[in-house]
Amino acid sequence: MSPPLPPAAVAVLACPVCGAGFAVVPTGLRCTAGHTFDRARQGHVTLLPPSGSPHDGDSAQMVADRVEFLAAGHYAGVTAALAAAVLADGPPRSVLDLGAGTGAHLAGVLDRAPDAVGIGLDVSRYAARRAARAHPRALAVVADTWAGVPVQDASVDRVLVVFAPRNGPETARVLRPDGRLVVVTPAADHLGELVGPLGLLAVDPDKAGRLAGSLEPQLARTAVRTHREELELDRAAVRVLVGMGPHARHLGAGQLDAALSALPEPVRVTVAVDVGIYRPS
Secondary structure, three states: OOOOOOHHHHOOEOOOOOOOOEEEEOOEEEEOOOOEEEEOOOOOEEOOOOOOOOOOOOOHHHHHHHHHHHHOOOOHHHHHHHHHHHHOOOOOOEEEEEOOOOOHHHHHHHHHOOOOEEEEEEOOHHHHHHHOOOOOOEEEEEOOHHHOOOEOOOOEEEEEEEOOOOOHHHHHHHEEEEEEEEEEEEOOOOOHHHHHHHOOOOOOOOHHHHHHHHHOOOEEEEEEEEEEEEEEEOHHHHHHHHHOOHHHHOOOHHHHHHHHHOOOOOEEEEEEEEEEEEEEO
16 A cells, blocks of 8 residues: 655646646545546556546656666765755755656655655656655655646645756746755766766757756856765766666667776766755745
8 A cells, every 4th residue: 555645745736737736645645626637556546637648658668767877875975965955045844856767865864854844846756656656745746847737836845856857937936935956966076087987978068058048047046066086986886877867868778888887897987966956036
């Protein structure tokens, strides 16, 4: 049996058909206009518009790799930096994670915010299945950020976007006037030791400009902090790291295995991310 849906999290959701609020029913959720959405046996709820979504999100294998890598604690420092930014302006009551993946980062934030509930949105049903079990105070939702976030206007205290696309207008719409957006993006040297040897995608040199363009004028940056650390990984962990991200879509298994065999072991890998805090303009 899946745990009960957190009432405070349900209260901020909005029907993707009509925008009305929800009540919990035995099968899942029903909005005040009568639109119903069943809860999957894995615990998540799908709140896509009637037209669905053209995006599939991460595959089952990518999600499995992410579960393995994060469970090993390799990105615990990133989660801690994210949580510190979330709490910088006081403890939140509600946290919305857009592109939540497996829900690991959201769970880490909720562990440090004992009075908050979380909503993890991801377009991948495989990710949502994992996120549904990530934390007892979190609700996992299959939704497409670009098709409209199924959340009430001005209803959440914090929005998180960790290594995921950003929809500035929708983020500004759902944030409370005193709310904050926290964005984690790769710094220029993130995984730098792997880019050349493995043929990974390099960080866009205009990353900062693209980030600002995706959020302005609805959101204004108030602070940015860089988290940097060095990991020592064996080749198996590096393979999982590559498989869980966008690099997996661009590399063949044979190509990756050949490149991995040439790496020293352990492999020293730099984790470098920028953690930006934004307020509604």
